[in-house]
Amino acid sequence: MSDIDKQLDPETITTLRDTVDFLVENGKEVTGLFYQEMFTAHPELKNTFNLAHQQNGEQREALARSLYRFAENLDNPEFIQEQIINRIAHKHTSLSVQPDQYKIVGKYLLGAVHATVSKKLDTATADVITAAWKKGYWILAGLLTNQETSLYQQGAGQDGGWKGLREFILADRQDESEGITSFYLEPTDEKALPAYRPGQYISLYIKPEDDEYRQIRQYSLSDSPHPDYFRITVKREGYISQYMHDHWKTGQLVSITPPAGEFVLQDKASTPVVLLSAGVGVTPMVSVLNTVLEKNDDQQVTFVHAVQNSQTHPFKALLEKASSEHTKRLEKIVFYEKPLETDRLDKDYHHEGLINLDKIQPDIQQEGADYYLCGPVPFMATVHKKLTSWGVDNGQIHYEVFGSDKALY
Numbered sequence: 001m002s003d004i005d006k007q008l009d010p011e012t013i014t015t016l017r018d019t020v021d022f023l024v025e026n027g028k029e030v031t032g033l034f035y036q037e038m039f040t041a042h043p044e045l046k047n048t049f050n051l052a053h054q055q056n057g058e059q060r061e062a063l064a065r066s067l068y069r070f071a072e073n074l075d076n077p078e079f080i081q082e083q084i085i086n087r088i089a090h091k092h093t094s095l096s097v098q099p100d101q102y103k104i105v106g107k108y109l110l111g112a113v114h115a116t117v118s119k120k121l122d123t124a125t126a127d128v129i130t131a132a133w134k135k136g137y138w139i140l141a142g143l144l145t146n147q148e149t150s151l152y153q154q155g156a157g158q159d160g161g162w163k164g165l166r167e168f169i170l171a172d173r174q175d176e177s178e179g180i181t182s183f184y185l186e187p188t189d190e191k192a193l194p195a196y197r198p199g200q201y202i203s204l205y206i207k208p209e210d211d212e213y214r215q216i217r218q219y220s221l222s223d224s225p226h227p228d229y230f231r232i233t234v235k236r237e238g239y240i241s242q243y244m245h246d247h248w249k250t251g252q253l254v255s256i257t258p259p260a261g262e263f264v265l266q267d268k269a270s271t272p273v274v275l276l277s278a279g280v281g282v283t284p285m286v287s288v289l290n291t292v293l294e295k296n297d298d299q300q301v302t303f304v305h306a307v308q309n310s311q312t313h314p315f316k317a318l319l320e321k322a323s324s325e326h327t328k329r330l331e332k333i334v335f336y337e338k339p340l341e342t343d344r345l346d347k348d349y350h351h352e353g354l355i356n357l358d359k360i361q362p363d364i365q366q367e368g369a370d371y372y373l374c375g376p377v378p379f380m381a382t383v384h385k386k387l388t389s390w391g392v393d394n395g396q397i398h399y400e401v402f403g404s405d406k407a408l409y
Helices: 010-018 020-041 042-048 051-056 058-072 077-094 101-120 124-155 239-247 279-295 316-325 357-363 377-389
Strands: 166-177 181-188 202-205 214-219 229-235 252-259 273-279 300-309 330-336 370-374 397-402
Touching: 010 020, 010 058, 010 124, 020 042, 020 058, 020 101, 020 239, 058 124, 058 279, 077 124, 077 214, 077 252, 101 124, 124 252, 181 239, 202 229, 202 239, 214 229, 214 239, 214 273, 214 279, 229 239, 229 279, 252 300, 273 279, 279 316, 300 357, 300 377, 316 330, 330 357, 357 377, 370 377, 377 397
Parallel strands: 273 300, 273 370, 300 330, 370 397
Antiparallel strands: 166 181, 166 252, 181 229, 202 214, 202 252
């Protein structure tokens, strides 16, 4: 990846950097106007965007954050590639975003930038800022398009892979705990599935009967790769997940895009793995755990999970079985925030209350370990801060955020 700042003239770079504070302060206004104008002119795009995240503001916040992080890191192409391009490109390929859509986005995004700046500053300054962001936007769009093209090719080129949508049928469903259900999905063409990387997700294209627009949702794959089915595990919260819990029966058909996501098990066979999750954040961790235990006889795994109690503890039996079968390789540590009277200390759980890494520091602070985090953002931010305070390098900490991307630090 070439240096981005070399593709821009010095005046443009200065303008982009000088507008970072403006975007931080006014980013939600810019992106709010952008989405409003774009959806008015192109309502068909509501079939692509998560409308729930539109309503709660998550997508607007994520877009604003991506813009100002791009501007403030123009001299750091590695950061832009790893922290912006890779994350967004994986999400875009799961949504089947196409290059021509960047023209639509650019038109309304730059229009929103100009309209917002014009309210605060004089016309000449607004024109300069908009011109700078036009150059910056098209560099960003070009980087994303190139990465997405590569991901589409990778997805289609691997054994069992495909591009675009593929039809699946719900073969089975299984309750994992109160309010959490696993769905087993098999391809209707009965051809093999790709060996995805543990930690990745798939996108389901769902249109409830009474809805005008299709809904797209990403769900982590919750098992090691199998050639004949995908398993996802869904908590009953939010409009679409409730719809799936209430209406999906075996035989349900659904269209799915290929596995995506860069929150994946690192290819380091001898490196200790520490998995830290809360609630339904356990789903990609089970995929990682099962894969490590199946494929490597030596790699050590520490599995830390925080949940309310045994009633809401997904994969409890699976984890107990794995722990008993791999006593030398797997250490399981469970926090119950509010144990039931029937929950047994040191059997069902090991610590009471919210997760507290200080209590388990000797168990998880391991030389050279890779740490994987998944759960609510406050949980991951707290864990991330604690790990870095112990001297764990950011490159050893990997995390997955549900919904629109959010920063931990």
